[in-house]
Amino acid sequence: MQVPHNPFKASLTGDTRYGCWAGFATGYAGEILATTGFDWLLIDGEHAPNTVPTILGQLQAVAAYPCAPVVRAVSHDPALIKQLLDIGTQTLMIPMVDTAEQAAQLVAATRYPPQGFRGVGGGLTRATRWGEVEDYMTTAHEELCLIVQVESRSGVDNADAIAATPGVDAVFVGPFDLSTDIGHIGNPNHPEVQAMIRHTLDATRAAGKAAGILAPVEEDAKRYADWGFDFIAVGIDISLLRQAAKETVARYKGDK
Numbered sequence: 667m668q669v670p671h672n673p674f675k676a677s678l679t680g681d682t683r684y685g686c687w688a689g690f691a692t693g694y695a696g697e698i699l700a701t702t703g704f705d706w707l708l709i710d711g712e713h714a715p716n717t718v719p720t721i722l723g724q725l726q727a728v729a730a731y732p733c734a735p736v737v738r739a740v741s742h743d744p745a746l747i748k749q750l751l752d753i754g755t756q757t758l759m760i761p762m763v764d765t766a767e768q769a770a771q772l773v774a775a776t777r778y779p780p781q782g783f784r785g786v787g788g789g790l791t792r793a794t795r796w797g798e799v800e801d802y803m804t805t806a807h808e809e810l811c812l813i814v815q816v817e818s819r820s821g822v823d824n825a826d827a828i829a830a831t832p833g834v835d836a837v838f839v840g841p842f843d844l845s846t847d848i849g850h851i852g853n854p855n856h857p858e859v860q861a862m863i864r865h866t867l868d869a870t871r872a873a874g875k876a877a878g879i880l881a882p883v884e885e886d887a888k889r890y891a892d893w894g895f896d897f898i899a900v901g902i903d904i905s906l907l908r909q910a911a912k913e914t915v916a917r918y919k920g921d922k
């Protein structure tokens with residue numbers, strides 16, 4: 667058996683890929699989303715109540731569908747990264763990357779020696795399909811996609827070097843953290859934030875890498891698509907459910 671193909675990595679640039687944030691932390695909800703036509707799903711280990719076993723369940727639940735799972739870790743911890751890769755994560759997103767040195771460390775955490783320092787799980791892991799992928803250790807990196815999040819003033823200042831780091835496949839702007847970091851709390855549309863988002867996009871594309879962003883408001887998502895963002899999360903499952911529930915109840919009970 668060969669290491670599974672990663673269609674998300676293969677299609678990083680080209681047509682804009684539309685995704686949804688998956689925050690319910692269950693395979694059942696993830697599987698529903700995977701059947702709706704989104705190109706990718708963000709299984710959120712940063713702000714949703716996920717653990718390694720709940721993320722595993724979601725990877726298994728969506729595996730049958732043409733909807734690529736992207737797993738976001740809660741930290742830069744190499745031990746956690748090792749576990750996420752071992753359960754079969756092939757597209758990994760890491761939040762709060764501020765420097766090229768951090769980016770290089772993250773790449774190293776995803777690579778076996780001598781390129782990095784990932785520990786060997788071998789036949790114990792879903793990543794190797796319990797040993798069936800015999801050349802996993804020499805081929806895993808080819809199908810692994812590392813996305814780093816730029817979401818602070820220092821990250822934007824260092825965006826060129828972060829994006830150019832070998833082994834970084836894409837940069838994902840976190841507009842809410844970025845706006846908050848620079849003092850425009852929760853206001854990604856402030857002109858200063860918009861200029862920083864545009865700068866990060868330009869730096870990423872100049873490095874030949876793909877750029878992504880979260881944009882749950884349609885007008886914003888369309889603007890970012892026009893700017894050239896390659897992958898955009900246009901929905902958040904929890905907000906979608908809440909909004910639909912509120913609209914439904916309002917139809918019967920009014921806005922009381």
Ligand SMILES: O=C(O)C(=O)C[C@H](O)[C@@H](O)CO
Binds near residue numbers: 841880
């Ligand atoms: O800063 C951002 O924007 C993100 O990184 C996304 C948020 O963390 C997400 O949880 C939605 O608020």
